[in-house]
Amino acid sequence: MKKVLVLGATSAIAQATVRLLAARGASLYLVGRNAANLDAVTKDAATRGAAKVESKAVDLNDFATHEALVEGAFQALGGLDGVVLAHGVLGDQAESQATWTATEAVLRTNFMSAVSLLTPLANRFEAQKAGTMVVISSVAGDRGRQSNYVYGASKGALNVFLQGLRNRLAKANVAVVTVKPGFVDTPMTAHLPKNKLFASPEKVARGLLRAADSRKNEVYVPGIWALIMLIIKSIPESVFKKLKL
Amino acid sequence: MKSLESWGRYPQVEQRTQALTWRSDALPEVSGSVLPHGLGRSYGDSCLNGGGTLLLTSGLDKFIDFDPATGVVRCEAGVSLDMILRLGAPRGWFLPVTPGTKFVTVGGAIANDVHGKNHHCAGTFGRYVRRFELVRSDGSRRICSPDENPDWYGATIGGLGLTGLITWAEVQLKPISNPYVLQETVPLANLDEFLVVARESEADHQFTMAWVDCLARGKKVGRGLLYRGNFAPPQFDGLPLAKSHLSHGIGLAVPMDMPSFCLNRLTVSAFNWLYFHRQNGRPKQRLTHYDPFFYPLDAIYGWNRIYGRRGFLQFQCVVPYSTARDALKDILERSSRGGLPSFLSVLKTFGDIPSPGWLSFPRKGVTLAMDFANRGEKTYRLVEELDRVTREAGGAVYPAKDARMSPESFAAYFPRHTEFAGYVDPAFSSSFWRRMHPVSLPFSLESERASGAPQPQSVLALR
Numbered sequence A: 001m002k003k004v005l006v007l008g009a010t011s012a013i014a015q016a017t018v019r020l021l022a023a024r025g026a027s028l029y030l031v032g033r034n035a036a037n038l039d040a041v042t043k044d045a046a047t048r049g050a051a052k053v054e055s056k057a058v059d060l061n062d063f064a065t066h067e068a069l070v071e072g073a074f075q076a077l078g079g080l081d082g083v084v085l086a087h088g089v090l091g092d093q094a095e096s097q098a099t100w101t102a103t104e105a106v107l108r109t110n111f112m113s114a115v116s117l118l119t120p121l122a123n124r125f126e127a128q129k130a131g132t133m134v135v136i137s138s139v140a141g142d143r144g145r146q147s148n149y150v151y152g153a154s155k156g157a158l159n160v161f162l163q164g165l166r167n168r169l170a171k172a173n174v175a176v177v178t179v180k181p182g183f184v185d186t187p188m189t190a191h192l193p194k195n196k197l198f199a200s201p202e203k204v205a206r207g208l209l210r211a212a213d214s215r216k217n218e219v220y221v222p223g224i225w226a227l228i229m230l231i232i233k234s235i236p237e238s239v240f241k242k243l244k245l
Numbered sequence B: 001m002k003s004l005e006s007w008g009r010y011p012q013v014e015q016r017t018q019a020l021t022w023r024s025d026a027l028p029e030v031s032g033s034v035l036p037h038g039l040g041r042s043y044g045d046s047c048l049n050g051g052g053t054l055l056l057t058s059g060l061d062k063f064i065d066f067d068p069a070t071g072v073v074r075c076e077a078g079v080s081l082d083m084i085l086r087l088g089a090p091r092g093w094f095l096p097v098t099p100g101t102k103f104v105t106v107g108g109a110i111a112n113d114v115h116g117k118n119h120h121c122a123g124t125f126g127r128y129v130r131r132f133e134l135v136r137s138d139g140s141r142r143i144c145s146p147d148e149n150p151d152w153y154g155a156t157i158g159g160l161g162l163t164g165l166i167t168w169a170e171v172q173l174k175p176i177s178n179p180y181v182l183q184e185t186v187p188l189a190n191l192d193e194f195l196v197v198a199r200e201s202e203a204d205h206q207f208t209m210a211w212v213d214c215l216a217r218g219k220k221v222g223r224g225l226l227y228r229g230n231f232a233p234p235q236f237d238g239l240p241l242a243k244s245h246l247s248h249g250i251g252l253a254v255p256m257d258m259p260s261f262c263l264n265r266l267t268v269s270a271f272n273w274l275y276f277h278r279q280n281g282r283p284k285q286r287l288t289h290y291d292p293f294f295y296p297l298d299a300i301y302g303w304n305r306i307y308g309r310r311g312f313l314q315f316q317c318v319v320p321y322s323t324a325r326d327a328l329k330d331i332l333e334r335s336s337r338g339g340l341p342s343f344l345s346v347l348k349t350f351g352d353i354p355s356p357g358w359l360s361f362p363r364k365g366v367t368l369a370m371d372f373a374n375r376g377e378k379t380y381r382l383v384e385e386l387d388r389v390t391r392e393a394g395g396a397v398y399p400a401k402d403a404r405m406s407p408e409s410f411a412a413y414f415p416r417h418t419e420f421a422g423y424v425d426p427a428f429s430s431s432f433w434r435r436m437h438p439v440s441l442p443f444s445l446e447s448e449r450a451s452g453a454p455q456p457q458s459v460l461a462l463r
């Protein structure tokens, strides 16, 4: 990935990824919601050696801007060969259970806005017969659990969408990489008590880029989550529904 | 409440933490006092805030810009010196002043106005800080430089994190022609020899410091090795660049707390003896990468854990030349007599280049730094005695390395302390600051007392 669009560039995992890409001398088009924070990430990337950095502050929940945003990124960098989609919200399970509005907000940001962005991007990448699309999903999408199934559903739907996209774009030489981090120590999880399973954003970013470089399909980062999720997925539903997970 | 330790692991206090991420954000609202915290490389209680909140600045780690033509770097306060070296060194720019570890933040380097092996020709870190932003609890943001808000600039450099939060700073780096240092090691028989050789060395060496054997007594007090060096010229003076000369420190880690019986008089003296005799009494020259030259201890990650759970106390003082010989002899002898070995002791000289910081520690004279394993009362009394000797000699003790100095000493060492107090942010405080001002307690000391923080040691403190 030499010319990369990063969606949700101010998220902790994206920031760490941007640093690694900048150190490699990539050109970057960074998108985030908060203009001041985005500016901080942009300047940091430029100082750390990015060949070129452009940025745009937009709220990705505004789907009407997506076509133009993608167009703008291609123009600014003179083409794109990589996308890192990193925006998302954790939501609040209790609120989502109480009101559809809260559920809808999670689904819109995590699933629908991703699809809305990946649609024009996929078409362009398919046409140019090149590119790597990296999407940050979550282990939570592997199985619904009472503690966060709305978030999990948004990521699960995203996973299925990406499977289809991968299937479609394989013949156009476009890689679609689904990254499934476990617990990551970021501002998004600042309120949670930490344990040994929490990985740093830097570690996740390194795993993400390794997967992108080798054009993997689905990766768990850190790798231990592949095992954990294998176990969780293989519990029979009749048992699972009685568990407090 | 989370227990975050200082580098010396003494004292242990309970405090909350709050991570900062964005430099444009307002200070978080918390009850009680706050104190910025960098990488916790200060030894005693000056980077702790028992019963209060530490504002963790490690998330403020973004660069703002770097001009490879002028060597001016602008970055957030949580950027470490290591990150600056990685950015600058390959482009021919080095830190103008660096402490003995690169794992300190720019904010921490400013707040303690750190010094390096080149104080005699470069002064302190603060001199190279061109500008910074200071955020106060009233929401105000000030750009501070020698011209803009010069009073805040002077109060904050060396200001122990008490004047507000530094969000970003602009630092002038210095050019180097390669990353290698031409280093010379000179054996020293005693303190008198140190005083002569160190002064001589200042004339044509940018970097000097001496390691001393703290257990040597009598005529041998101050026995040790003096290291001096300069960045190598581009051609290395014809010296071949042997592979072994280019190595960085090996990455070892201390995996766990070592039981404290590992460090006793016997092991320390064996170590010191070996170290000294490795040299065979002759000066030795070699070319070395900057990493092992400036940061030998960084090669052993977490070396502070060799002192075990109870941690250790560091003591660093500076005494004027006029009293240096007697005072240092007294200090070295007291520590060796007390049966409390100091594992690592370092002597060096400070020049008289003034710092802009009001509370800057370095001043012309000789500085000595020692580590003492924490053996409770005995150790505290020794360090307090050393504080008294320093004060009587007209010197000063370094707050960044202190856990025992008395409030009277602090007032004597830092004559501008009253003026400084007017610039302390009302919402900011530290365990050190409350220890120095036991009479006017802005925040409760209860939790600190309960958790074993140092008891006030002076008569004044009892009021």
Ligand SMILES: Cc1cc2nc3c(=O)[nH]c(=O)nc-3n(C[C@H](O)[C@H](O)[C@H](O)COP(=O)(O)OP(=O)(O)OC[C@H]3O[C@@H](n4cnc5c(N)ncnc54)[C@H](O)[C@@H]3O)c2cc1C
Residues within 6 Å of the ligand: B007, B035, B036, B037, B038, B039, B040, B041, B042, B043, B046, B047, B057, B077, B078, B098, B099, B100, B101, B103, B104, B105, B106, B107, B108, B109, B110, B111, B112, B113, B114, B115, B116, B117, B159, B160, B161, B162, B164, B165, B166, B167, B297, B400
């Ligand atoms: C192995 C070793 C060698 C050392 N050698 C030297 C040496 O040669 N010379 C020397 O001078 N020191 C030396 N030190 C001490 C060290 O350089 C200082 O204590 C330094 O200030 C630590 O920086 P830090 O980022 O870890 O800050 P901390 O220790 O976490 O904090 C130090 C102070 O800075 C304040 N602070 C931190 N960030 C900010 C901010 N953003 N805004 C405002 N205030 C802030 C804190 O409140 C605190 O008062 C050494 C330490 C070690 C462990």
